[in-house]
Amino acid sequence: MTTSDMTDPMADETANITPLHRDEGGIGFRSPPHNFEAEMALLGAILVNNRAFERIQEFLLPEHFADPAHASVYAACAHLIEHGQIADPVTLKNYFKDDADLLAIGGQAYIAELANAVITIHNALDLGREVYDCFLRRELIEIGSQVVNSAYEYELETPAPQQIERAEEMLFQLAEEGAAETGFRDFKSAVTGAIDMAAAAYKRDGQLVGVPTGFTDLDKLLGGLHESDLVIIAARPSMGKTALATNIAYHAASTKQRKDGPDGTEIEETESVAFFSLEMSAEQLATRIISEQAHVRSDSIRRGDVREEEYNRVFAVAQALHGLKLFIDDTPALTMSQIRTRARRLKRQHGLSLIIIDYLQLINPPANSRGDNRVQEVSQITRGLKALAKELNVPVIALSQLGRATRGQAPAAVGPARIGLDRAGRRRGHLHLSRGVLPRARKADPA
Numbered sequence: 403m404t405t406s407d408m409t410d411p412m413a414d415e416t417a418n419i420t421p422l423h424r425d426e427g428g429i430g431f432r433s434p435p436h437n438f439e440a441e442m443a444l445l446g447a448i449l450v451n452n453r454a455f456e457r458i459q460e461f462l463l464p465e466h467f468a469d470p471a472h473a474s475v476y477a478a479c480a481h482l483i484e485h486g487q488i489a490d491p492v493t494l495k496n497y498f499k500d501d502a503d504l505l506a507i508g509g510q511a512y513i514a515e516l517a518n519a520v521i522t523i524h525n526a527l528d529l530g531r532e533v534y535d536c537f538l539r540r541e542l543i544e545i546g547s548q549v550v551n552s553a554y555e556y557e558l559e560t561p562a563p564q565q566i567e568r569a570e571e572m573l574f575q576l577a578e579e580g581a582a583e584t585g586f587r588d589f590k591s592a593v594t595g596a597i598d599m600a601a602a603a604y605k606r607d608g609q610l611v612g613v614p615t616g617f618t619d620l621d622k623l624l625g626g627l628h629e630s631d632l633v634i635i636a637a638r639p640s641m642g643k644t645a646l647a648t649n650i651a652y653h654a655a656s657t658k659q660r661k662d663g664p665d666g667t668e669i670e671e672t673e674s675v676a677f678f679s680l681e682m683s684a685e686q687l688a689t690r691i692i693s694e695q696a697h698v699r700s701d702s703i704r705r706g707d708v709r710e711e712e713y714n715r716v717f718a719v720a721q722a723l724h725g726l727k728l729f730i731d732d733t734p735a736l737t738m739s740q741i742r743t744r745a746r747r748l749k750r751q752h753g754l755s756l757i758i759i760d761y762l763q764l765i766n767p768p769a770n771s772r773g774d775n776r777v778q779e780v781s782q783i784t785r786g787l788k789a790l791a792k793e794l795n796v797p798v799i800a801l802s803q804l805g806r807a808t809r810g811q812a813p814a815a816v817g818p819a820r821i822g823l824d825r826a827g828r829r830r831g832h833l834h835l836s837r838g839v840l841p842r843a844r845k846a847d848p849a
Contacts, residue, residue, distance in 0.1 A: 434539075435543075436536050437533065440529050442516055445476060447523040448479050448489065450517055457527045457530065458526060458529075462476075468537070471504045474498070491510070491513045545576065549565070567743060570743045571739045613673055613797060614654060614657050616657075627654075627797035630795055632787055632788045633799045633800070634801075635801050635802065636801075637803075638803075643760070644682070647677075647801055648687065648691050651728055654756050655672065673755035674727040674753045674755050674756075675727065675729065675755060675757075675758065676757045677729065677760070678741060679731065679732045680732075680734055680760060680764035697715070729752070736765060738782075738786035738790075742786070742793075745757055745794060754796050756798075757790070757798045759798070759799070759801065761801035762780065762783060762801060763803050767779040784800075
């Protein structure tokens with residue numbers, strides 16, 4: 403292969419692209435990053451003292467090893483230790499009688515060599531991180547090769563924007579893989595966090611720590627929408643779910659919150675809200691928000707059937723909405739992975755304080771779902787939304803559509819409570835959205 407062949411991008415559009423490097427000898431191929439010495443030292447530490455496995459088991463998996471034989475040894479050690487047995491060269495003997503990868507490098511004698519070559523076991527955590535870091539680098543190279551190869555392919559089904567989203571999805575999955583849990587926290591740090599939260603609430607107007615909803619009674623009950631909260635608002639069709647969500651979105655985006663600046667001084671910032679509208683278009687959603695704030699019927703706005711005074715109100719509200727950090731994504735049938743990718747991108751570019759999804763059942767199920775159990779699919783989506791709230795550290799509101807019930811039947815519930823419904827599924831009270839007040843609901847009918 404000549405240098406001219408490598409510099410000509412159209413020489414072979416279907417050829418696999420391999421990362422290159424330049425050195426004194428010119429351009430050549432670079433082998434994938436690995437550290438066999440670290441793998442050997444880590445396996446030896448585990449064989450000498452199985453307690454070393456406890457330090458790395460949360461994030462290190464057999465497939466993270468570059469050498470297949472090392473991966474087999476690690477998997478066997480993990481199996482024995484997790485079943486309460488000792489993993490050493492003697493107990494591993496029967497596991498590798500016919501393992502071709504291990505036989506190629508010495509078989510049982512190689513396992514004994516691993517154990518005898520260990521100097522200390524105290525650096526097992528550092529060795530595990532080194533092995534995992536090399537794995538991440540190999541995966542990045544693989545993803546980069548896939549991105550380059552797919553960019554050379556011209557297919558109508560996969561335009562460039564979709565390829566970008568796929569690349570972001572693969573990078574995010576790689577970032578999530580192997581991430582260790584936070585583990586236990588001592589009570590002292592938990593108490594400190596609680597006091598900090600109470601102090602922030604005391605300093606703020608309205609005694610709110612989280613993002614305000616704009617509904618007085620609801621904010622009093624919840625103290626605002628808190629970081630990492632997942633709130634499900636479920637009701638039957640045409641009961642005001644989207645109207646409630648748009649009012650919360652507008653109020654959150656138009657409210658300035660006091661926050662600590664980089665230099666420690668207190669500053670005011672407007673909240674940034676992401677609204678995933680999987681049912682309505684962005685224009686329809688904007689029309690509803692304008693209608694709610696201008697107190698003009700949305701159907702009248704669409705038909706142009708408004709008086710001059712109403713038109714002036716609509717125009718004034720539209721101008722006031724221009725400065726809001728309210729971002730609407732009306733792409734239909736998004737997957738959880740796409741929602742996560744777009745939310746992460748928005749937070750990186752503009753900050754993010756609240757995510758609203760309208761509505762939960764319109765999210766595409768995971769690719770590995772068989773499609774024969776809708777309850778399980780919704781459960782997976784809900785878990786994904788909770789994971790998104792915790793990862794981005796923002797509250798997530800998801801609307802959920804309940805099925806229409808026949809007379810005398812209660813609709814299937816999605817949670818222990820439903821806003822605005824009594825036990826029989828009937829509407830109770832009213833949500834006065836334009837006033838920003840949530841009146842106390844009437845007592846529910848006895849079951």
